[in-house]
Amino acid sequence: MHVTIQRTGGFAGIPLIKSIDAASLSASEFHHLQQMIESSRFFELPASIPSKPQPDRFEYQILIEQNGRKHSVTASEQALPAELKPLVDWMMKSEWPAK
Numbered sequence: 001m002h003v004t005i006q007r008t009g010g011f012a013g014i015p016l017i018k019s020i021d022a023a024s025l026s027a028s029e030f031h032h033l034q035q036m037i038e039s040s041r042f043f044e045l046p047a048s049i050p051s052k053p054q055p056d057r058f059e060y061q062i063l064i065e066q067n068g069r070k071h072s073v074t075a076s077e078q079a080l081p082a083e084l085k086p087l088v089d090w091m092m093k094s095e096w097p098a099k
Contacts, residue, residue, distance in 0.1 A: 001066040003033065005091045009076075011056045018091045036090065037064060040083040043071050051079035060088055 001022035008015045022030050042064055058077040062084065063070070075081070080088065 001033070001064070003037075003087075003091065004063045005088060006061045006063075007058050007092070008061075009056070009058045016092075018094060020091070020094065033087075033090075036087040037066070040081070040087060042073065042084070042087075043069060045071075045073045045081065045084075047072060047074065049073065049075035049079045049081070051076045054078060062088070 002019065003022070004017065004019040006015060006017045020033075022033060025033065042062070043066075054076070059074065060077065060080060061072060061074045063072045073084070075084075
């Protein structure tokens with residue numbers, strides 16, 4: 001499983017990309033990641049979640065590849081479904097190097 005989150009926008013407009021190969025995680029981290037993906041029903045979400053434009057807000061593109069499936073969801077921070085926020089927060093706070 002691979003998870004990549006790209007954050008764009010914001011006041012400075014500096015993009016940030018966080019990516020993780022789940023094979024590098026401990027068993028407990030992998031289980032936690034898998035639970036966040038399943039509870040968000042990620043693969044059932046639309047590819048784009050529309051919202052009204054707001055200056056200086058972040059936009060997230062989340063790409064997950066898992067068991068031969070590949071899905072991407074793009075949403076602004078104000079339109080991000082509550083079920084996806086734990087995954088986004090976990091990835092953004094992670095120690096993995098940003099690209």
